[in-house]
Amino acid sequence: MLNTRFEPLERRQLFAATFYVAPDGNDTNTGDAPTAAWRTVQRAFDAATPGATVLVQPGVYREKLELRVSGNAIDGPIRFIADGALGDVVISGKRVKGPNLIHIINQSFVSVEGFELRDNTGVLDGSAIRIEGACEGIDLLNNRIQKMRGQNAMGITVYGTDAVNGIRDLTIDGNEIFKCQPAPSEALTLNGNVHDFAVTNNFIHDVNNIGIDFIGGEGISFDPATDRARNGVCSGNRVERARSNYGGGYAAGIYVDGGRDIVIERNVVTQSDVGIEVGSEHAGLTAENIVVRNNLLTDNSKAGIGVGGYAPEVGRVANSFVLNNTLYHNGRKARGAGGEIWIQLGSGNTIENNLVVGGGRKPLLLNDENDPAASPANTVDFNLYFSDVRKAKPVFNFGGNSYATLADYAAASNRDAVSLFADPLLAGPSRADYRLTAGSPAIDAGNPAFVVGVDERDLAGTARIVGLRVDLGATEFT
Numbered sequence: 001m002l003n004t005r006f007e008p009l010e011r012r013q014l015f016a017a018t019f020y021v022a023p024d025g026n027d028t029n030t031g032d033a034p035t036a037a038w039r040t041v042q043r044a045f046d047a048a049t050p051g052a053t054v055l056v057q058p059g060v061y062r063e064k065l066e067l068r069v070s071g072n073a074i075d076g077p078i079r080f081i082a083d084g085a086l087g088d089v090v091i092s093g094k095r096v097k098g099p100n101l102i103h104i105i106n107q108s109f110v111s112v113e114g115f116e117l118r119d120n121t122g123v124l125d126g127s128a129i130r131i132e133g134a135c136e137g138i139d140l141l142n143n144r145i146q147k148m149r150g151q152n153a154m155g156i157t158v159y160g161t162d163a164v165n166g167i168r169d170l171t172i173d174g175n176e177i178f179k180c181q182p183a184p185s186e187a188l189t190l191n192g193n194v195h196d197f198a199v200t201n202n203f204i205h206d207v208n209n210i211g212i213d214f215i216g217g218e219g220i221s222f223d224p225a226t227d228r229a230r231n232g233v234c235s236g237n238r239v240e241r242a243r244s245n246y247g248g249g250y251a252a253g254i255y256v257d258g259g260r261d262i263v264i265e266r267n268v269v270t271q272s273d274v275g276i277e278v279g280s281e282h283a284g285l286t287a288e289n290i291v292v293r294n295n296l297l298t299d300n301s302k303a304g305i306g307v308g309g310y311a312p313e314v315g316r317v318a319n320s321f322v323l324n325n326t327l328y329h330n331g332r333k334a335r336g337a338g339g340e341i342w343i344q345l346g347s348g349n350t351i352e353n354n355l356v357v358g359g360g361r362k363p364l365l366l367n368d369e370n371d372p373a374a375s376p377a378n379t380v381d382f383n384l385y386f387s388d389v390r391k392a393k394p395v396f397n398f399g400g401n402s403y404a405t406l407a408d409y410a411a412a413s414n415r416d417a418v419s420l421f422a423d424p425l426l427a428g429p430s431r432a433d434y435r436l437t438a439g440s441p442a443i444d445a446g447n448p449a450f451v452v453g454v455d456e457r458d459l460a461g462t463a464r465i466v467g468l469r470v471d472l473g474a475t476e477f478t
Contacts, residue, residue, distance in 0.1 A: 016051040016052060016053070016075070016076065017032060017048075017049055017051070017052040017053075018032070018052065018053045018054075018055065019031040019032060019038070019044055019047075019048055019052055019053070019054045019055070020032070020033065020034050020036070020037035020038065020054075020055050020056075020057065021037055021038045021039070021040065021041055021043070021044050021054065021055070021056040021057060021061075022034070022037035022038075022039070022056075022057040022059065023039070023057065023058075023059035023060075023061075024037075024039075025037030025038045025039040026038070026039050027039045027040055027043045031043065031044065031047065034057075037057065040061065040063060041056060041061050041063055041065055041080075041091065042063055042065050042066070044056070044080065045065050045066065045067050045068060045069065045080075046068050046069065047069065048069050048078045048080075049069070049075075049078070050070070050071040050072045050074075050075035050076065050077075050078060050109070051071060051075035051076040051077070051078070052071075052078050052079070053078075053079045053081060054078065054079065054080045054081065055081055055083040056080065056081065056082055056083055056089050056115070057083055057084070057089070058083070058084040058088035058089055059088075059089065059090070060090045060092055061089075061090065061091050061092065062092050062093070062094060062095070062096050063091060063092075063096065063101075064093055064096050064097070064098035064100060064101055064102075064103075065091070065101065065102045065103065066103050066105075067102070067103065067104045067105075067107050067110065068107070069107065069110075070107045070108045070109055070110060071108065071109030071110060071137070072108070072109055073109065073137075076109070077109040077110055077111050077137060077139070078109065078110050078111070079110075079111040079113060080110070080111065080112050080113065080115075081111075081113045081114060082113065082114035082115045082116075084114075086114060086116065086142070086144055087116050087144065088116075089114065089115055089116065090115070090116045090117075090118060091115055091116070091117050091118075092118055092119045093118070093119050093120040093121065094119040094121070098126075099120075099123060099124070099125060099126030099127070099130075100120075100126050100127050100128070100129070100130040101117045101120055101127070101128045101129065102117070102128065102129045102130070103130050103132075104129070104130070104131045104132070104135065104138065105131070105132045105133045105135075106132075106133040106134055106135065106162075107135060107138075108135050108136040108137050108138065109136065109137040109138075110137070110138050110139070111138070111139040111140075111141060112129065112139070112140050112141070112143065113139070113141045113142055113143070114141070114142050114143065115143045115144075116143070116144045116145075116146075117129065117143060117144070117145045117146075118145070118146050118147045119147050120147070120148045120149065120150075120153060121147070121149040121150065122149065122150050123148060123149060123150030123151065123152065123153035123181075124150060124151055124152065125151070125152040126148070126150075126152070126153060126154070127148070127153075127154040127155065127156065127157040128143075128145040128148055128154070128155050128156065128177075129143070129145075129155070129156045129157070130154075130156075130157045130158075130159070131156075131157070131158045131159070131167060131170075132158075132159045132161050133161055133162050133167075134162035134164070134165040134166060134167070135167045135168075135170075136165075136167075136168050136169050137169045137170075138167070138169075138170050138171075139170075139171045139172075139173070140156060140171070140172045140173070140175060141171070141173050141174055141175070142173070142174040142175065143175045143176075144175070144176045145175065145176065145177045145178075145180065146176075146177075146178050146179045146180065147179050147180070148180040148181060148182070149180075149181050150181060151181070151183070151184075152182065152183075152184070152185045153180055153181045153182060154180070154182045154185055154186065154187060154188075154189065155175075155177035155180050155182065155187045155188050155204070155207075156172060156175065156177065156187075156188045156189070157185075157188075157189055157191075158170065158172075158189065158190045158191065158194050159191050159192050159194075159220050160190075160191070160192035160193030160194040160195075160220060160221055160226070160229075161192060161193070161220055161221060162193060162221070163193060163221045163222050163223035163226050163227075164193075164223075164226075165193075166192070166193025166194060166195060166221065166226060167190075167193065167194045167195075167197075168194075168195050168196045168197075169196050169197075170190075170194065170196070170197040170198070171197070171198050171200070172188065172197070172198070172199045172200070172202065173198065173199075173200045173201050173202070174200075174201045174202065175188075175202045175203075176202070176203045176204075176205075177202070177203075177204045177205075177207065178203075178204070178205045178206045178207065179206055179207075180206075180207045180208075181207070181208050181245075182207055182208065182209050182210070183208040183209035183244065183245045183246065183249075184209060184246065185209065185210075186209060186210040186211070186212070186213040186255070187204050187207040187209070187210065187211050187212070187242070188202065188204060188211065188212045188213070189210075189212075189213040189214075189215060190213070190214050190215065190229040190232070191213075191215040191216075191218060191220050191229065192215070192216075192218070192220025192221040192226075192227055192228070192229070193220070193221035193223075193226040193227065193228075194229045194230075194232075195229070195230045195231045195232065196231050196232065197229070197231075197232035197233070198232065198233045198235070199212060199232065199233070199234045199235075199237065200233065200234075200235045200236050200237065201235075201236040201237065202237045202238075203237070203238050203239075203240075204237070204238070204239045204240075204242065204253075205238075205239065205240040205241050205242075206240070206241050207241070207242050207243075208243065208244070208245040208251075209242065209243075209244050209245065209249070209251045210242060210244075210251050210252055210253075210255050211239035211242035211251075211252070211253045211254060211255075211269070211272065212234060212237060212239065212253070212254045212255070213252075213254075213255045213256075213257060214229035214232070214234070214255070214256045214257065214259035214262055215228070215229060215257045215258060215259065216228025216229060216230075216257065216258030216259055216260070216280070216282070216285055216287070217257075217258040217280065217281070217282030217285040217315070218282070228258055228259055228260055228285070229259045229260075229262070230259060230260040230261050230262065231260075231261045231262075232261075232262050232263075233262070233263045233265070234254060234262060234263070234264045234265075234267065235263070235264075235265050235266050235267065236266050236267065237254070237267045237268075238267070238268045238269075239253030239254060239267070239268070239269045239270075239272060240253075240269075240270050240271050240272070241271045241272060242269075242272040242273065243272060243273050243301075244273055249273065250273050250274050250277070250302055250303070250306075251272060251273040251274065252269075252272065252273065252274040252275070252276060252277035252306070253267075253269030253270075253272040253274065253275055253276065253300070254267060254269060254275070254276045254277075255274075255276075255277045255278075255279070256277070256278045256279070256287055256290050257279055257280060257281050257287070258279075258280040258281065258282055258285045258286075258287050258315060259287055259290065260287065260288050260289055260290075261288075261289045261290075262289075262290050262291070263291045263293070263453075264276060264290065264291065264292045264293070264295065265291070265292075265293045265294050265295065265456070266294050266295065266457070266458075266459050266461075266474075267295045267296075268295070268296045268297075268298075268459075269295070269296075269297050269298075269300060270296075270297070270298045270299050270300065271299050271300065271301070272300050272301070273300065273301055273302045273303075274300055274302055274303045274304075274305075274306055275295070275297030275298075275300040275303065275304045275305055275327070275330060276292055276295060276297060276304075276305050276306075276325075277303075277305070277306040277307075278290045278292065278306070278307045278308075278317050278320055278322075279306065279307075279308060279309055279310060279314075279315070279317060279344070280309055280314060280315025280316060280317060281310075281314050281315065282314065282315050283313055283314055283315060284315065285315040286315055286316045286317065286318050286346075287315065287316075287317045287318075287320065288317070288318045288319050288320060289319055289320060290317070290320040290321070291320070291321045291323070291453070292305065292307075292320070292321065292322045292323070292325065293321065293322075293323040293324050293325065293453070293456070294323075294324050294325065294456070294457070294458050294459050294464075294474050294475075295325045295326075295459070295474060296325070296326050296328075296434060296459055296474050297325065297326070297327045297328070297330055298326075298327075298328045298329060298330070298432075298434070299328070299329050299330065300330045300331070301330075301331070301332065301333035302330075302331055302333065302338040303330055303331050303338045303339060303340070303341075303342045304327035304330030304331060304339070304340045304341060304342075304356075305322055305325060305327065305340075305341050305342070306341075306342040306343075306344065307320065307322055307341075307342070307343050307344065307346060307349055307351070308342075308343055308344025308345045308346040308349075308368070308369065309344055309345040309346060310344055310345070311345075312345065316345050316346045316347070317344075317345075317346035317349060318346055318347050318348050318349065319348045319349065320346075320349045320350075321349070321350045321351075321352075322341070322349070322350070322351040322352075322354065323350070323351075323352055323353050323354070323450075324353045324354065324446070324458070324464070324470065324471075324472070324473060324474060325354045325355070325473070325474055326354070326355045326434050326459075326473040326474040326475070327340045327341065327354065327355070327356045327357065328357045328359075328426075328429055328434060329357065329358065329359035329360075329429075330358075330362075331358075331360075331362040331363070332359055332360040332362055338362055338363075338366070339358070339362040339363035339364065339365065339366045339395075339397075340356045340357075340358055340362070340363065340364050340365065341354065341356060341364070341365050341366070342363075342366045342368070343365070343366070343367045343368065343369045343378060343380070344368050344369065345368070345369065346369065346378065347369075347375055347376055347377065347378065348375075348376050348377075348378065349378045349379070350378070350379045350380075351378065351379070351380045351381075351383070352379065352380070352381055352382045352383065352446070352447050352450075353382050353383065353446040353447060353450065353470060353472050353473075354383045354384070354472065354473065355383070355384050355424055355442055355472045355473030355474070356383060356384065356385045356386070357385075357386045357387070357388055357424065357426070357429070358385075358386070358387045358388075358389075358394065359387070359388065359389045360389060361393060361395065362395070363395045363396060363397045363402075364385045364387065364394055364395065364396060365380075365383075365385070365396050365397065365398075365409070365416075366397045367380070367396075367397060367398040367399070367413065367415065368397075368399075368400075378415075380413075380415040380416055381415065381416055381417060381418055381419055381447070382418060382419060382445070382446055382447040382472070383416060383419040383420075383472065384419065384420045384421075384422060384424055384441065384442050384445065384472045384473070385406060385419065385420070385421050386421065386422060386423055386424055388423070388429075394406070394421065396408075396409030396413075398412060398413040398415070399412075399413070405421070406419060406420075406421040420441055420442075420445065422441040423441075424436065424440050424441065424442045424472070424473070425437045425438075425439055425440040425441075425442075426440075434473070434474070434475070435460075435475050435477070436471060436473065436475065436476075436477040437477075438477070440471075440477065442471055442472035442473055442477075443467065443471050443477045444467045444468045444469040444470075444471060445469070445471065445472050446469050446470035446471060446472055447469075447470070448469055450465075450469070450470045452464045452465060452470075458474060458475045458476045459474040459475050460475050460476075462475065462476050462478055463476065464476060466478050
């Protein structure tokens with residue numbers, strides 16, 4: 001949807017320019033032919049015109065870039081394209097001063113496509129790509145980012161610092177971010193007045209804190225009403241080994257921290273501290289209308305999915321949904337609280353149609369939702385729980401008490417009244433195949449009142465309901 005903003009018009013096809021950058025070029029050239037290429041990418045960042053395509057030829061460009069041009073809604077975006085296979089065109093920060101490899105502030109209708117961005121070292125606060133201010137129609141597509149070293153050495157950082165317009169109509173798709181040191185920040189983050197966005201099909205791995213984060217309440221926008229990421233989609237991403245490098249940290253692969261109206265769907269998070277977390281770290285700010293659906297969370301060391309404020313003095317989560325996710329063997333290394341699903345402080349949230357398989361003594365469900373001010377209560381039901389490790393005892397925690405059976409927990413909590421404890425008959429978890437097989441009790445076991453969301457599909461791309469009712473977990477049986 002977002003990538004079809006500029007269907008080419010006939011006059012654009014006739015008059016849109018193409019510029020060239022090459023290692024053997026010269027910045028005094030016109031840039032409008034391969035034989036007249038510019039030498040630096042910065043020259044293109046200064047001179048490209050609306051609707052133009054800039055083709056950057058293979059080579060290593062040791063530059064830190066400031067974008068000073070914009071496309072527009074009539075002539076189209078300016079596309080900066082790495083003209084070669086991924087890895088052929090490198091923007092390197094090695095021995096170049098400055099915090100960011102690419103800095104975009106108050107520019108619009110620009111696409112950055114297919115570059116390798118690397119070697120930003122000795123960073124105190126910097127990014128491979130940093131976007132700030134008021135921007136519209138920016139696409140970051142199929143770039144590879146690695147070796148951001150230091151502290152707050154981030155991959156892609158989007159700060160909506162303009163309180164009125166912010167950053168909107170943003171697409172971050174198909175990028176890879178790895179071997180970076182974003183701690184105590186995040187590898188890919190949207191913070192402040194950022195709205196109407198799509199963060200899709202990215203691969204983030206081997207980073208020392210949170211993978212993807214949608215943040216509010218940090219004062220990035222001076223107006224509290226616009227100081228939060230909102231109205232967006234986080235879909236089709238894969239996050240592996242997002243682990244906090246400081247003691248006691250709970251780095252989530254995907255985290256909503258005070259965001260609003262965000263759909264998190266069809267993502268896979270594995271071997272991180274936490275799979276997906278929805279919370280709010282700032283008192284008085286509620287994360288709300290977050291939908292977490294059709295995701296796969298496996299082998300995350302401290303928790304699979306967490307929902308709610310983590311302490312009385314921080315914010316809350318309300319009116320959000322955790323639906324049709326598959327969780328497998330999460331939380332086994334948590335020294336304190338953790339487990340598969342972890343419900344903390346909030347109200348009016350719905351946790352249904354999930355498939356949960358534990359692999360140890362950590363809780364299948366840890367419910368710490370008790371909050372005297374919380375109303376209405378959370379709804380937790382139509383889930384399937386199981387523990388497939390020999391001699392492991394299923395544990396359900398509610399209100400500080402532990403229960404060894406689903407029936408005992410359901411009776412004490414008034415939650416999960418029609419949920420199941422049964423082997424879901426998964427196809428082959430040992431070979432990462434978490435699909436349902438024939439005869440699974442998860443088939444057609446979802447809430448009969450379930451309504452398929454707009455454009456919703458399961459993890460495999462299948463229609464969400466195949467049969468009489470929705471199946472439990474991230475995939476429909478077909």
